[in-house]
Amino acid sequence: MREPQHDNPSPKPAPKAVVGRLSLYLRQLETFARQGRETISSSQLGKSLGLNDAQVRKDLAYFGQFGQPGLGYRIADLITELRTILGVDRDWPTALVGLGNLGRALLGYKGFRVRRFHLVTLFDNDPRKVGQCIEGLTVKHLDDLPQTVASEGLRLAMICVPAESAQRVADQLVAAGIRGLLNFTPTALFVPQDVSVVAVDLSVQLEHLAYSVHNTQSASREAGDIPAVS
Amino acid sequence: MREPQHDNPSPKPAPKAVVGRLSLYLRQLETFARQGRETISSSQLGKSLGLNDAQVRKDLAYFGQFGQPGLGYRIADLITELRTILGVDRDWPTALVGLGNLGRALLGYKGFRVRRFHLVTLFDNDPRKVGQCIEGLTVKHLDDLPQTVASEGLRLAMICVPAESAQRVADQLVAAGIRGLLNFTPTALFVPQDVSVVAVDLSVQLEHLAYSVHNTQSASREAGDIPAVS
DNA sequence: TAGATTGTTAATCGATTAACAATC
DNA sequence: TAGATTGTTAATCGATTAACAATC
Numbered sequence: 001m002r003e004p005q006h007d008n009p010s011p012k013p014a015p016k017a018v019v020g021r022l023s024l025y026l027r028q029l030e031t032f033a034r035q036g037r038e039t040i041s042s043s044q045l046g047k048s049l050g051l052n053d054a055q056v057r058k059d060l061a062y063f064g065q066f067g068q069p070g071l072g073y074r075i076a077d078l079i080t081e082l083r084t085i086l087g088v089d090r091d092w093p094t095a096l097v098g099l100g101n102l103g104r105a106l107l108g109y110k111g112f113r114v115r116r117f118h119l120v121t122l123f124d125n126d127p128r129k130v131g132q133c134i135e136g137l138t139v140k141h142l143d144d145l146p147q148t149v150a151s152e153g154l155r156l157a158m159i160c161v162p163a164e165s166a167q168r169v170a171d172q173l174v175a176a177g178i179r180g181l182l183n184f185t186p187t188a189l190f191v192p193q194d195v196s197v198v199a200v201d202l203s204v205q206l207e208h209l210a211y212s213v214h215n216t217q218s219a220s221r222e223a224g225d226i227p228a229v230s
Numbered sequence: 231m232r233e234p235q236h237d238n239p240s241p242k243p244a245p246k247a248v249v250g251r252l253s254l255y256l257r258q259l260e261t262f263a264r265q266g267r268e269t270i271s272s273s274q275l276g277k278s279l280g281l282n283d284a285q286v287r288k289d290l291a292y293f294g295q296f297g298q299p300g301l302g303y304r305i306a307d308l309i310t311e312l313r314t315i316l317g318v319d320r321d322w323p324t325a326l327v328g329l330g331n332l333g334r335a336l337l338g339y340k341g342f343r344v345r346r347f348h349l350v351t352l353f354d355n356d357p358r359k360v361g362q363c364i365e366g367l368t369v370k371h372l373d374d375l376p377q378t379v380a381s382e383g384l385r386l387a388m389i390c391v392p393a394e395s396a397q398r399v400a401d402q403l404v405a406a407g408i409r410g411l412l413n414f415t416p417t418a419l420f421v422p423q424d425v426s427v428v429a430v431d432l433s434v435q436l437e438h439l440a441y442s443v444h445n446t447q448s449a450s451r452e453a454g455d456i457p458a459v460s
Numbered sequence: 461t462a463g464a465t466t467g468t469t470a471a472t473c474g475a476t477t478a479a480c481a482a483t484c
Numbered sequence: 485t486a487g488a489t490t491g492t493t494a495a496t497c498g499a500t501t502a503a504c505a506a507t508c
Contacts, residue, residue, distance in 0.1 A: 017475080019441050023434040027416050041489060049418050053489095054477055061491060069490040070484040086437045087444030105335020111416075115433045117440075155443055180443040182435065186257050186341075188279050196442035198435045203345045204253040205412065205428045207316045210347075211249050212426035213385055213410040214317030247499080271465060283465095284501055291467060299466040300508040466507080477496070484489085 018059045019086070024049050025056070026082040033075050041072035091116050095154050095178070097123040097169055098161035099132075099139060102184055106158060107135050120152055142169070145176040158182040159189075170197075248289045249316070254279050255286070256312040263305050271302035321346050325384050325408070327353040327399055328391035329362075329369060332414055336388060337365050350382055372399070375406040388412040389419075400427075 028048050032040055042060075043053035060066055060078075063085050067073045083089040094117050096103055106112075107119060122139045124130060130141045140148060148154065157178045161169050166185040173181065180196045183189050186204075189197050258278050262270055272290075273283035290296055290303075293315050297303045313319040324347050326333055336342075337349060352369045354360060360371045370378060378384065387408045391399050396415040403411065410426045413419050416434075419427050 019438050020434055022441075023431075023437040024418070026437075027433070028418075043489085050420075052477060054479090054492095055475090057489090057491065058476080065491070067490050068484060069482070070488050072489065085441070087440040088437055092436075092440055101338040101340055102335070105332070105338055108331040108335055109432075110331055111432060112436065115436060117436050156439060179446070180439040182439055188254070188258075190280075194446055196439055196446060198439045198442075200430075200432065200435055201253075202339075202341060202430065203257070204250055205430055206322075206342065206345060206347050207253040207256075207318055208249050209386060209410040209412055209426055209428045210317040210322055211252075211315070212428075216409070216424055216426060273465085282501060284503090285499090287465090287467065288500080295467070297466050298508060299506070300464045302465065464508090466505105468504090468506100470501105470503080472501070473499085475496100475498080477494105479494080480492090482490085482492100484487105 018062055021049075021051070021055075021059050022082055022086060025059070026079065026086065026088075029075050029079050029082070033079060037075055039072045039074055042067070045073075088116055091118055092156055093118050093120045093152050093154050095119075095121045095123060095148075095152075095157040095173075097142070097157055097159050097173070098165075099124045099126075099129050099134065100160060100162070103158075103160035104134065106160065106184075107137075117156070119158075121148055121154065142172060145172055149176045149178060154178060156180045156182065158184060160184045163187045248292055251279075251281070251285075251289050252312055252316055255289070256309065256316065256318075259305050259309050259312070263309060267305055269302045269304055272297070275303075318346055321348055322386055323348050323350045323382050323384050325349075325351045325353060325378075325382075325387040325403075327372070327387055327389050327403070328395075329354045329356075329359050329364065330390060330392070333388075333390035334364065336390065336414075337367075347386070349388075351378055351384065372402060375402055379406045379408060384408060386410045386412065388414060390414045393417045 025045060028045060029040070032048075041053070042056040046053045046056045057067070060073075064081070066078050066081055080089075094112070096107060096119050099107075099122060103122075103124075107122070112119060119137070122134060122137050123142050123145065124139050125142045129139050132139045155178065157173050157180070159166055159169055159173075159181055163185045166183065166187040167189060170181060170183070170189045170191060174191055174195050179194070181189065181191065181198070183197055183199045184202075186201055189199075191197055255275060258275060259270070271283070272286040275281075276283045276286045287297070290308075294311070296308050296311055310319075324342070326337060326349050329337075329352060333352075333354075337352070342349060349367070352364065352367050353372050353375065354369050355372045359369050362369045385408060387403050387410075389396055389399055389403075389411055393415045396413065396417040397419060400411060400413070400419045400421060404421055404425050409424070411419065411421065411428070413427055413429045414432075416431055419429075421427055
């Protein structure tokens with residue numbers, strides 16, 4: 001990744017907010033595929049998401065050449081490519097830590113499995129919860145983390161503990177070998193460089209909404225055509 | 231907003247990703263306040279969130295002058311200012327539409343109330359759900375939307391219906407007078423300019439995590455110190 | 461006063477959009 | 485071939501960071 005490779009003149013630096021849009025493209029393409037469409041142009045795909053056609057082409061170009069001039073993109077092929085790029089062409093065994101209201105809520109949500117994120121282990125360190133069986137899974141104590149990460153091949157974890165425990169739990173997860181954290185707590189987590197964190201912060205998003213509504217008279221902000229991308 | 235006002239030389243254009251950071255500042259300040267701290271500098275606040283000190287000052291400067299050179303910001307005062315700016319200095323009666331797994335999950339989540347977003351009405355149009363009482367609230371049919379919006383003073387709604395109904399429900403909500411939508415479905419919603427939409431897309435965020443973990447060897451991406459902001 | 465830190469302007473950096481030759 | 489649409493370079497736009505005079 002440091003020096004240019006031989007046949008790979010410029011491996012292209014990892015882009016930035018492009019990945020989030022790739023997910024949107026993937027979903028939109030899946031919708032078009034279900035409708036029986038076979039090809040799509042960058043401008044059609046862009047318009048369906050409120051994005052510029054050049055942006056669609058440029059985003060995809062970071063990862064390769066997937067289109068055909070004059071024709072556009074073959075939907076089925078592009079779906080396959082995007083799944084591979086995003087890493088969702090495989091199952092991701094995932095742990096859920098913290099079984100309060102939010103944790104239980106997420107556990108009941110079926111949307112994860114559709115995207116191949118499988119909640120396979122639950123953790124809590126409340127002795128009243130450890131041993132309970134919820135949605136067919138037994139709650140384990142956080143002390144069992146190291147061996148469970150190994151035995152289940154866990155690489156991702158969702159953190160739904162109270163804010164004040166979040167950093168400690170994150171440290172334990174990282175120490176046990178977890179490589180990616182979905183952080184549902186309102187806390188800035190500090191982790192080593194090789195661990196990824198995505199923050200899902202409902203209060204930030206609600207406050208953003210309050211701000212927008214509060215500061216919109218009749219027509220002003222960017223809300224119009226393009227929904228905020230996460 | 232077009233021509234400069236008299237005493238208001240440049241009302242400053244509404245900024246962009248600044249609002250999300252304002253929420254982060256607010257929360258961090260609340261934490262510092264609980265610890266008994268009275269003042270804080272832009273560099274201290276920035277560091278606690280992995281942000282640049284100049285960015286903190288510039289973000290705040292969009293909305294006014296809140297600091298004192300040589301001293302920094304008085305925490306209690308800045309909290310008050312930020313709450314007003316964000317519009318979270320009041321209650322926001324909010325509707326929840328769609329009582330599947332995710333909807334029920336959100337309903338049980340106590341974090342909303344803390345930020346003064348009060349779920350006061352539930353809607354569904356499944357006849358088996360209408361009339362049910364969940365968490366002390368009775369599920370209404372979507373047909374009751376217009377009069378309920380008026381009687382409860384609803385301005386925000388969370389959309390937790392299946393993706394294929396999302397646009398139709400959004401249209402109904404907008405027609406009934408809702409001004410802000412928190413969209414939990416994987417759908418790009420098209421709404422009038424004066425309505426705000428914030429998308430909370432768990433699959434996009436999970437896929438982002440999968441991508442990062444998938445493409446991180448030992449030290450590469452930006453995960454290090456700064457958690458992704460939303 | 462000397463030290464610290466703001467608010468703000470200018471410089472830098474990155475991301476989006478426009479434009480167009482290449483090509484199916 | 486003519487029309488459409490790509491991949492990519494150049495132009496534009498916006499956001500972040502550095503620098504510094506003003507000031508508590």
